[in-house]
Amino acid sequence: MSLKVLVGCKRVIDYAVKIRVRPDKLGVVTDGVKHSMNPFDEIAIEEAVRLKEKKIAKEVIAVSCGPTQAQETIRTALAMGADRGIHVEIPAKEMEKLEPLHVSKILAKLVEKEGAQLLVVGKQAIDDDSNATAQMTAALLDWPQATFASKIEHKDGELTVVREIDGGLETIKVKVPAVVSADLRLNEPRYATLPNIMKAKKKKIDKMKPADLGVDTTPHFDVLNVSDPPARDAGIKVEDVDTLITKLKETGRI
Amino acid sequence: MDPHRVILGEADLEGHNTDWLGMVRGASKVLLKPRNTEEVSTILKYCNDRRLAVCPQGGNTGLVGGSVPVFDEIIISTSLMTEIESVDRLSGVITCQSGCVLEALDQYAAEYGLMVPLDLGAKGSCHIGGNVSTNAGGLRVLRYGSLHGSVLGVEAVLASGEIVNCLSAMKKDNTGYDLKHLFIGSEGTLGIITKIAINCPPRPQAVNLSFLGLQTFDDVLTTFREAKDKLGEILSSCEFIDSSSMQCVEENLKLKPPIEPHPFYMLIETSGSNSSHDEEKLSSFLDYALGSGIVTDGTVATEPSRMQHIWSLRERIAEALVKDGYTYKYDISLPHSEFYKMVEDMRNHLGTGVIRCCGYGHIGDGNLHLNITTQEFDKNVLNQIEPAVYEWTAKVNGSVSAEHGLGFKKRNFMHYSKSLGAINLMKQLKSLMDPNGILNPYKVLPET
Numbered sequence: 001m002s003l004k005v006l007v008g009c010k011r012v013i014d015y016a017v018k019i020r021v022r023p024d025k026l027g028v029v030t031d032g033v034k035h036s037m038n039p040f041d042e043i044a045i046e047e048a049v050r051l052k053e054k055k056i057a058k059e060v061i062a063v064s065c066g067p068t069q070a071q072e073t074i075r076t077a078l079a080m081g082a083d084r085g086i087h088v089e090i091p092a093k094e095m096e097k098l099e100p101l102h103v104s105k106i107l108a109k110l111v112e113k114e115g116a117q118l119l120v121v122g123k124q125a126i127d128d129d130s131n132a133t134a135q136m137t138a139a140l141l142d143w144p145q146a147t148f149a150s151k152i153e154h155k156d157g158e159l160t161v162v163r164e165i166d167g168g169l170e171t172i173k174v175k176v177p178a179v180v181s182a183d184l185r186l187n188e189p190r191y192a193t194l195p196n197i198m199k200a201k202k203k204k205i206d207k208m209k210p211a212d213l214g215v216d217t218t219p220h221f222d223v224l225n226v227s228d229p230p231a232r233d234a235g236i237k238v239e240d241v242d243t244l245i246t247k248l249k250e251t252g253r254i
Numbered sequence: 255m256d257p258h259r260v261i262l263g264e265a266d267l268e269g270h271n272t273d274w275l276g277m278v279r280g281a282s283k284v285l286l287k288p289r290n291t292e293e294v295s296t297i298l299k300y301c302n303d304r305r306l307a308v309c310p311q312g313g314n315t316g317l318v319g320g321s322v323p324v325f326d327e328i329i330i331s332t333s334l335m336t337e338i339e340s341v342d343r344l345s346g347v348i349t350c351q352s353g354c355v356l357e358a359l360d361q362y363a364a365e366y367g368l369m370v371p372l373d374l375g376a377k378g379s380c381h382i383g384g385n386v387s388t389n390a391g392g393l394r395v396l397r398y399g400s401l402h403g404s405v406l407g408v409e410a411v412l413a414s415g416e417i418v419n420c421l422s423a424m425k426k427d428n429t430g431y432d433l434k435h436l437f438i439g440s441e442g443t444l445g446i447i448t449k450i451a452i453n454c455p456p457r458p459q460a461v462n463l464s465f466l467g468l469q470t471f472d473d474v475l476t477t478f479r480e481a482k483d484k485l486g487e488i489l490s491s492c493e494f495i496d497s498s499s500m501q502c503v504e505e506n507l508k509l510k511p512p513i514e515p516h517p518f519y520m521l522i523e524t525s526g527s528n529s530s531h532d533e534e535k536l537s538s539f540l541d542y543a544l545g546s547g548i549v550t551d552g553t554v555a556t557e558p559s560r561m562q563h564i565w566s567l568r569e570r571i572a573e574a575l576v577k578d579g580y581t582y583k584y585d586i587s588l589p590h591s592e593f594y595k596m597v598e599d600m601r602n603h604l605g606t607g608v609i610r611c612c613g614y615g616h617i618g619d620g621n622l623h624l625n626i627t628t629q630e631f632d633k634n635v636l637n638q639i640e641p642a643v644y645e646w647t648a649k650v651n652g653s654v655s656a657e658h659g660l661g662f663k664k665r666n667f668m669h670y671s672k673s674l675g676a677i678n679l680m681k682q683l684k685s686l687m688d689p690n691g692i693l694n695p696y697k698v699l700p701e702t
Contacts, residue, residue, distance in 0.1 A: 014557045014558050014559050015559050016557075016558035016559040016562055017558055032459075034556070034557060034558050035557075036557035036558075036559060036560070039559075188510075190512075191465075191512030191513070191553040191555075191560070192553060192554075193512075193513060193551055193552065193553055194464075194466075194540055194544050194549070194551060194552040194553060194554070195544065195551070197553070197554060198541065198544070237258065
């Protein structure tokens with residue numbers, strides 16, 4: 001059986017960039033800041049491409065919800081080996097109010113529309129750390145879910161998935177169709193090579209709006225305040241061990 | 255000076271007596287940490303009056319044994335001289351003390367939309383004063399030129415304790431002899447640099463990095479020429495790595511190159527002010543390079559996280575080589591036509607007696623880093639390499655030290671690249687500025 005695989009990939013601020021809180025304290029600065037594909041989604045794309053290379057998957061479709069620049073993220077996925085892309089357009093202003101439930105609804109609709117049998121997403125996005133999209137999409141589709149996958153094997157319409165759980169590994173079996181979320185150790189994503197980057201420019205990206213899929217993206221909550229983590233106080237140097245102990249006692253560390 | 259700023263213990267001095275490569279060791283008994291120019295002046299005056307030799311030290315990341323004492327010289331560390339005095343957003347000039355760590359200074363410059371026009375592997379530890387006194391090169395000389403161009407002013411203290419203020423922040427200043435150049439690249443033998451004024455260009459808004467795989471060294475040269483032609487003003491770095499250097503990074507540091515093994519690799523970086531303009535140029539250059547077959551594979555990164563990974567493949571070669579055991583390190587300038595032949599000739603010459611003989615470096619500047627490693631230091635291997643490597647370099651009119659300086663290790667090879675007349679004038683300058691020879695002795699100038 002050859003699967004049609006849908007992969008979610010979110011455009012986030014690159015992890016090597018220092019995050020700055022916006023002056024209005026309602027979000028972080030995103031203008032002129034370097035973005036890249038959410039690293040866990042990169043792992044998801046890599047896994048889907050490997051499934052295709054093993055002939056388990058027949059087509060890999062990369063989906064991203066976001067502003068125009070989300071197409072760059074899709075291009076990256078296409079250069080890594082995805083066959084085509086779907087860009088669900090969300091204006092930059094609305095993007096920060098887009099919630100995992102909205103994304104789950106969009107993904108569920110796309111899965112139905114495309115007739116996909118497998119949805120792979122990163123376990124969480126490194127910007128909002130929600131870790132909810134895979135689980136909610138599985139619920140909406142009423143599909144089994146295999147979250148935090150660190151190994152995936154496919155046999156006779158079933159996936160054997162090793163999950164990273166507290167204090168160890170759990171191996172589960174799920175029937176396809178299913179939703180899988182990728183953990184850090186699932187694989188090491190490849191770099192897109194030049195010939196593939198060139199080829200990716202010719203691959204198709206369909207554009208649509210949430211409304212085209214019948215999904216309402218009205219926010220369910222308001223952001224009241226975004227603030228920096230407390231700044232660390234500067235250290236001091238002390239003369240000798242006795243002073244060190246006195247100081248530690250003073251500050252209540254010992 | 256308060257006791258915290260005088261280091262006496264043998265264990266505390268260990269790291270300051272040994273160089274980063276673990277190749278030379280001194281036996282200094284005391285290290286001083288002045289905070290400002292006046293303190294440096296007082297120390298030097300005292301030492302000069304009593305004929306006490308000193309060894310100026312920054313981040314101690316030098317590669318020719320110039321930054322550690324040879325015997326028991328007093329180490330003068332710039333580690334507490336980290337004040338940044340001023341930034342002129344309009345001219346881009348930053349004036350600071352010599353102990354500022356390069357990376358910290360660059361991060362500071364970033365807040366003003368500027369960048370320090372110098373970047374090298376040791377940026378997290380090296381001091382700007384040490385960079386200036388060794389005229390360090392690095393990854394972006396191709397674009398921004400050497401420190402003789404970017405450094406506009408230097409304040410230094412002479413052996414006598416006299417402070418020489420050449421700290422102009424003006425781009426143009428033709429009033430008499432341009433003395434600051436004497437302190438740039440003289441490795442602390444003519445004075446100790448206490449402050450610098452450096453001209454910083456605007457920080458690029460858009461940076462792209464490509465990592466390429468190539469089959470022959472001729473293709474490397476063709477790609478370099480094409481990159482200059484097709485990328486023009488946005489080309490900011492052009493580096494090459496041979497397969498042996500890459501294997502070393504893979505084996506010793508477990509880093510993975512983004513493409514399949516190739517005989518040669520190149521890193522080509524562009525920096526500019528408009529990402530779509532730069533990406534278009536880079537993309538048409540890469541289209542050409544791939545289409546014409548000079549490049550057989552590669553990748554492009556625009557994300558900072560990916561660029562950092564790719565740069566580490568180049569920047570961490572020196573660190574990887576150290577893990578082999580002992581490194582015989584050569585930093586030479588060569589005409590492009592002879593560039594890689596040096597590595598091949600040396601590899602044939604040395605045969606199987608070494609772990610590896612590899613080459614990488616700043617192809618854009620004609621600067622080769624030739625490295626040979628063995629498990630332990632081997633006198634026979636050294637005799638096979640030297641002076642052959644210097645004779646080879648002199649024959650093609652190269653330089654036996656492109657950017658590392660001469661320090662302690664290379665001083666007796668100066669004559670391969672400098673005439674007798676030039677060496678004599680250098681000696682006269684030394685005796686004029688440091689008549690008692692207390693400043694970083696046994697370094698730079700040849701023994702005889």
